[in-house]
Amino acid sequence: MHSPFYNRRSFLVTSGAVLACSALGAAGPAIAQGIAPTQSMRGGSNNYRPGAPLVEKLGNGFFVRGRVLRASDGAALKNVRIQIWAATTLGGEREPANHGSVLTRADGSYELEMEQIVPNFGQPHAHLAYDDRDFRQVFLRPVMPSAADRSVNADFVLVAA
Amino acid sequence: MRGAVLWGTLGTLGLIPVLLAANSPLLGYRGVAYIIGGFAGIICLSILLVQPLLPAGYLPGVTAATGRWLHRWTGTAIVSCVTLHVGGLYITSPPDTLDALFLVSPTPFSVYGVIALWALLITALLVALRRRLPVGLRVWRLLHNALALVAVLATVIHAVQIDGAMEPLSKTILCGAVMLTTLLAFIDLRVIRPLLARRRRSA
Numbered sequence: 382m383h384s385p386f387y388n389r390r391s392f393l394v395t396s397g398a399v400l401a402c403s404a405l406g407a408a409g410p411a412i413a414q415g416i417a418p419t420q421s422m423r424g425g426s427n428n429y430r431p432g433a434p435l436v437e438k439l440g441n442g443f444f445v446r447g448r449v450l451r452a453s454d455g456a457a458l459k460n461v462r463i464q465i466w467a468a469t470t471l472g473g474e475r476e477p478a479n480h481g482s483v484l485t486r487a488d489g490s491y492e493l494e495m496e497q498i499v500p501n502f503g504q505p506h507a508h509l510a511y512d513d514r515d516f517r518q519v520f521l522r523p524v525m526p527s528a529a530d531r532s533v534n535a536d537f538v539l540v541a542a
Numbered sequence: 543m544r545g546a547v548l549w550g551t552l553g554t555l556g557l558i559p560v561l562l563a564a565n566s567p568l569l570g571y572r573g574v575a576y577i578i579g580g581f582a583g584i585i586c587l588s589i590l591l592v593q594p595l596l597p598a599g600y601l602p603g604v605t606a607a608t609g610r611w612l613h614r615w616t617g618t619a620i621v622s623c624v625t626l627h628v629g630g631l632y633i634t635s636p637p638d639t640l641d642a643l644f645l646v647s648p649t650p651f652s653v654y655g656v657i658a659l660w661a662l663l664i665t666a667l668l669v670a671l672r673r674r675l676p677v678g679l680r681v682w683r684l685l686h687n688a689l690a691l692v693a694v695l696a697t698v699i700h701a702v703q704i705d706g707a708m709e710p711l712s713k714t715i716l717c718g719a720v721m722l723t724t725l726l727a728f729i730d731l732r733v734i735r736p737l738l739a740r741r742r743r744s745a
Binding site: 422423424426427428469471472473475499500501502503505522528 | 568570571576631634635637641646648704705706
């Protein structure tokens with residue numbers, strides 16, 4: 382069972398372990414071509430509901446985009462599920478209509494069209510999660526530079542679980 | 543005439559931001575708890591505008607005694623608004639509110655909100671225990687004012703950084719006015735007047 386709120390300690394422990402491993406491994410040739418894994422962001426898992434349904438889109442006019450890569454070799458990851466939720470003109474972050482998942486394309490890119498994201502708890506922001514078996518979970522909370530923005534970008538570099 | 547201008551200015555500075563926020567399109571996308579919580583914060587900011595002026599006896603038509611009496615009521619209103627603010631936000635999003643209270647929120651303004659919250663709670667406690675505390679009136683006043691200064695400054699920093707229902711220009715002006723009335727009263731009552739009194743005594 383994943384507990385969305387109290388995973389901060391485990392996040393710190395795992396990110397510390399990842400850092401330590403990458404520092405140790407930096408001398409070796411095995412992961413010399415690796416790229417830095419994406420760290421979870423503070424508050425990234427807030428109002429997360431595991432298992433957001435795969436959707437074509439959640440609305441119109443606003444796009445959440447990004448790419449998903451593998452940390453070990455930088456390869457694009459296809460068919461990876463990214464869960465997305467945000468406060469939009471449809472309601473808050475806990476509104477089910479604001480939760481959906483998409484799969485990445487062959488080039489690792491993903492895109493979800495939804496209703497306009499609106500400022501919530503003081504900042505216009507989205508929430509994204511990678512929370513499946515193959516890689517370590519990552520929770521992101523990108524903030525839009527302006528509430529008038531029509532898109533927000535979030536990339537994932539995943540580490541094998 | 544001067545009284546009418548002053549009251550008019552204070553009323554405009556305090557009410558316009560609330561009215562503009564009430565017209566924010568964001569309200570249409572929010573639940574009742576979030577709207578109430580948000581407005582409790584906005585109204586709190588407006589009350590802070592007159593809070594230091596009331597007991598100082600600056601307001602025309604308000605005697606010192608009435609001013610202190612009103613100051614206690616507006617003080618109670620401030621504490622109630624803050625409770626509604628935190629409660630409304632908690633109902634809307636428990637994890638975001640707990641993150642803020644535990645100082646692990648990603649938003650830079652949360653920590654100032656929490657500083658203001660604690661400063662206010664301690665102020666309320668100080669008021670409630672005034673007669674039972676082993677401190678004299680002068681020390682009590684200094685503590686009260688120091689905490690109020692912290693609460694006001696932290697509230698203003700909290701408010702200006704928030705992207706929310708408040709219209710930015712009216713919010714900035716209100717925040718500036720709140721700082722102005724607070725500092726004015728503090729410097730006049732706790733710095734200038736004591737110095738003048740001391741000079742008069744030694745003269």
